Structures are given as structure tokens and as C-alpha cells.
Amino acid sequence: MNTNKRWLYLATATLTLLFLGLIYAWSIFRTPLNELFPDWTISQMSLTFTISMIFFCLGGFAGGLMSKKFSVRTRFLISAVMLFIGFFAVSAVKTSAPAASLTMLYVFYGVFGGGGVGLAYNAVIGTLNKWFPDKVGLASGIMLMGFGLGGLVLGSVVNSMIGSMGILPVFRILGIVIAVICVLAAFIIKSPSEQDSAALAQLAAAAKGSVSQKAPALKDYSAGEMLKTARFWFFTVWAILLNSAGLLVINSAANISVAFGGTAVLGMIVSLFNGAGRIIAGNNFDRFGRKAATIVNNSFMLAAGIFLTLGGMSGKYAFILIGLIFVGLAYGGCPTITSAYINKAFGPANFPTNFSIANFSLIPAATIGPMISSALLEAAGGSYNTNFYAIIGFSAAALVMWVLLNISSRSAE
Helix, strand or coil: CCCCHHHHHHHHHHHHHHHHHHHCCCHHHHHHHHHHHCCCCCHHHHHHHHHHHHHHHHHHHEEEHHHHCHHHHHHHEEEEHHHHHHHHHHCCCCCCCCHHHHHHHHHHHHHHHHHHHHHHHHHHHHHHHHCCCHHHHHHHHHHHHHHHHHHHHHHHHHHHHHHCCCCHHHHHHHHHHHHHHHHHHHCCHHHHHHHHHHHHHHHHHCCCCCCCCCCCCCCCCHHHHHHHCCHHHHHHHHHHHHHHHHHHHHHHHHHHHHHCCCCCCHHHHHHHHHHHHHHHHHHHHHCCHHHHHHHHHHHHHHHHHHHHHHHHCCHHHHHHHHHHHHHHHHHHHHHHHHHHHHHHHCCCCCHHHHHHHHHHHHHHHHHHHHHHHHHHHHHHHCCCCHHHHHHHHHHHHHHHHHHHHHHHHCCCC
């Protein structure tokens, strides 16, 4: 097998996810859209992102089901069509019809955009993990780094385009560009052949220190079988708790930075270390296993809560900055660990479907974190200190889930 081609696939996958990650950059589009439609309320605008995240998960689930009957190329091409329709149709909204335009935004950005990204995301992760059985954590980390940094890396370019030509033409351009990227991925990325799979199995065995022996076969769980295991649910709750903890401050990172004497730009450090956290978590998973990777990630979030609390109590920005760095590392590590864990614990055969189910943990996290953050901020009169305390509480609860996960996994791992 020519192992170089899998690195080409990984590079293509990472570039694809970089553009798909723009779905997370809703804040870039929100303000200019609100200038066009001043009657749209904050809650109405925020609902757009919520819908996109729900359909991101549903699109991933549909992609998992389709993986049994449709090739990765077909799934990429379907996602390209959905994303082209979604972004291009948003550019057709009319200021003379704000109510109808808001519905169009929900349908085309939320449903088509979110669903198309979820479908492509599942195709990318599900296919590339088959090429890296020996480095599943690293491969997941690199790809998800691209996805997490999409808004940050491309955000300044998109902002500049919006400033020079307006928001609606930019949506048209993005619809074309993202569709083209997905089409290119469709014709570059391929699933391993039987010969490739045999050679990859040898690489995986060698990575385990058993070059001359066949690696022990792991059971491939169906979605139903996975959902019946206690360890899946302990892991899912663990991920929800840590993601919720991160979302207590991530959406307000720039504001937190300014409140303690920093700048809004420094608040973006969370995004930078979000990307770094994905690589670190993947490396930890490959080298030390699930138990070590998850406790390190848990410790990062606990450290974040402690440093932010120290910063809140003392008013020293250095503590706030360190805390934001740890938030980024921990929050970024969660999706990488989820991808690697589902693949390793429940087998590669049904990974696309199983992974898409695990990704539904994003929905409660995206609801719990911002909801609690807003309530605590309001109750504290705008002080972030109670949010910092809550991060420690969430991290401690996640640590309990980690212990229960270890107990439930003893006979399986």
C-alpha cells in the first residue's frame, strides 16, 4: 500500500473541514444581517444558530445511515448541493419582507446549511478514520482542528468581503466556494480497498507493538448495542458536562477579556488553543489511551475554572488569560476524544452511525452552557465570577463520570 495517499486524504479532509467550520462562525454574519433587518430580535437571530446545530447533528446521523448504502463520493456531492442551495438561497432574502426572510434564514442557513455540514462532516471523519487505525487520535485531532479553526482562520477574510461588497453577495460566493470544496473532496478522498485495509491492519498491529502477530479482534457494536452499554452513557454525560463548562465562557471570551483589562483580540486565544487542544487530545489518546486522555482533558477544564476564579477574585488579568487558554484546550479536546473513543471502543464497522449518535451530545451542551451562563450573569449583576465557579462544579461532576466510565469499561477495554 502507498501510505502517502492517506496523508493526501487527511490534508484534503482538513481543508474541507476548515471551510465547513464556517457554520460555527454565525457571529460573523449576525451583525450585518441585523443591520439589514433591524426588526429581527436577538432571540430570533440566535435561533438560527440553534437550528443549524440541531440539523448538523441530524445531518451527521443521516450520513451515518447512508454510509451503508452510498459511497463517500455520493455523500460529499449531496452535501455540496445542500450547502450551495443553503448559502445561495440566503442571499435572496429581501428587506421588504422581513418575516418571510427570517423563515428563509431558518430553512436555508439552519436546515440546509447545518444539515449539509453534518453530512459532509460525517463523511470526512468516518472515511479518514479508516485510513488511520494506528493514529486515530492524531488524525481526528488534525481534522477537527481544521473544523474548529474555520471561523477564526477564514473569519477575517469573510469580514473583509462583507465590508467591501455586503453580506448578501458574500453568501452567494460562499455557497459556490464551499460547494466546490466538497466536490473536490468527493473526487479526491476514497475509502480503503480490501488491499489497503489489510495493510492498514498491519500498521495498527505494529503500533500496538505486535508487528508479527495479528491484532486482537474487537467487537463491532451496532448502534443499538452501543446504546445499551453503560460506558457509552457515562462517556456521553462526561462530554456534555465538559462541553457545557466550556460554553459557559467561550461565547463571552472577548467580553471577559475586556472586563478584566485585556482586549477583545486576546479573548480569541480560546479559539487558538481550541485548535491546539484537538491535536494534544489526539496525541494523548494514541500514546496513552482513553483513560489518560480523558483525565488530562478533565484536568484542563478544572484548571480553567480555578485560574478564572483566581482572576475573578484578584482582578489579575494573567489568571484570566491562563484560564481562557485552559478552556480552549479542554473544549477543543472533547470532539477529538469522542471520535477516537467511539471508534476504538465500539469498532470501526459501524463508526459513521455510532459517531453521529455520540455527536448529539452537542445539543444539550449547547443548551445547558449558554442558558446557565446567562442566568448566572443576570443574577450576579453582570459579574462573571459565578460562571467561573460553575466551571469548577461541572469539572468535578465530569470527574465523577470519568470514574464511573473507568469502572464500567474494565471488562471491555
